Amino acid sequence: PGDWVLAVGEPFGLGRSVSAGVVGATDRHFVEDEEIVFIQSDVSVNPGVSGGPLLDGWGNVVGMNVRMIVSQAGTAGLSLSLPVELVLRTARHASEQAPPARLRLGADFTDPSPIDSFASRRSDTRGVLILSVHADGVAQALGLRSGDVLVSFNGRAVSGSGDLVRQLLAWQRPGGTRATVIRAGRKVHLQVPDDARAPLPQAVGPGDAPGSEVKP
Incomplete structure (x- = not known):
C-alpha cells in the first residue's frame, strides 16, 4: 500500500491512454467474490481500461484491471485489479487440456x-x-x-x-x-x-x- 501504479488502456475509445493512482490495499476481499483477492487503488478504470495491465512505478505488470467502485452519486471512487499471479495461474490452467479442479473451502x-x-x-x-x-x-x-x-x-x-x-x-x-x-x-x-x-x-x-x- 502507498505505491504508485499506472493503468494502460483505451478509456471511452481514447487510445494510448495512461492514468496514475496509489495502491490502497493488495489483498482486498469481498464476500460476494468468494475466494478472490484484488489490488485496490484509486487509478481510473473507465470502460476500455478493464482487462488492461496495471503497472508499478518500474513498468512491471502487477495486475489486470477489472472494475471501479462507483458511489451512488455516480462519482468514481476506487478501482480493483486482479493480482498478476492469479491471472497467470488462471491462464496457465486454461491452456491445459485437463486443468486441475480448484479446491474450495465451502x-x-x-x-x-x-x-x-x-x-x-x-x-x-x-x-x-x-x-x-x-x-x-x-x-x-x-x-x-x-x-x-x-x-x-x-x-x-x-x-x-x-x-x-x-x-x-x-x-x-x-x-x-x-x-x-x-x-x-x-x-x-x-x-x-x-x-x-x-x-x-x-x-x-x-x-x-x-x-x-x-x-x-
Whole structure:
C-alpha cells in the first residue's frame, strides 16, 4: 500500500491512454467474490481500461484491471485489479487440456470488525469471521460453524480474509486439512481425516462437528 501504479488502456475509445493512482490495499476481499483477492487503488478504470495491465512505478505488470467502485452519486471512487499471479495461474490452467479442479473451502467469510472481536472475547481483529458454511464442503467436514473466527489454517496464522484467500490458492488436498478457530472465547482445533477425498462426507449434525477444545 502507498505505491504508485499506472493503468494502460483505451478509456471511452481514447487510445494510448495512461492514468496514475496509489495502491490502497493488495489483498482486498469481498464476500460476494468468494475466494478472490484484488489490488485496490484509486487509478481510473473507465470502460476500455478493464482487462488492461496495471503497472508499478518500474513498468512491471502487477495486475489486470477489472472494475471501479462507483458511489451512488455516480462519482468514481476506487478501482480493483486482479493480482498478476492469479491471472497467470488462471491462464496457465486454461491452456491445459485437463486443468486441475480448484479446491474450495465451502464457506463465506470476511474480516472481523472490532465488535465481532469483542463478541468473541478477543482483543484484536486478526483472523477471519465465518459467516456461513456450505453443505458437503471442506468447511463442513472440518466442523467450521457460523460465528467462528478462523485464526490458523494448516499451521499458518491467518491475519485476514485476503491472507486466507492466498493460502487457499496454494492449497492442494482436503485430506489432513487443519484449522484453529476461536469459538465462544475458546480455541478449538479442527482437522479433516488424512484419507478424506472430495466429495467429503457430511457432518453428522450442527452440534456434532469434530474438534477438540483447548482453553486459551
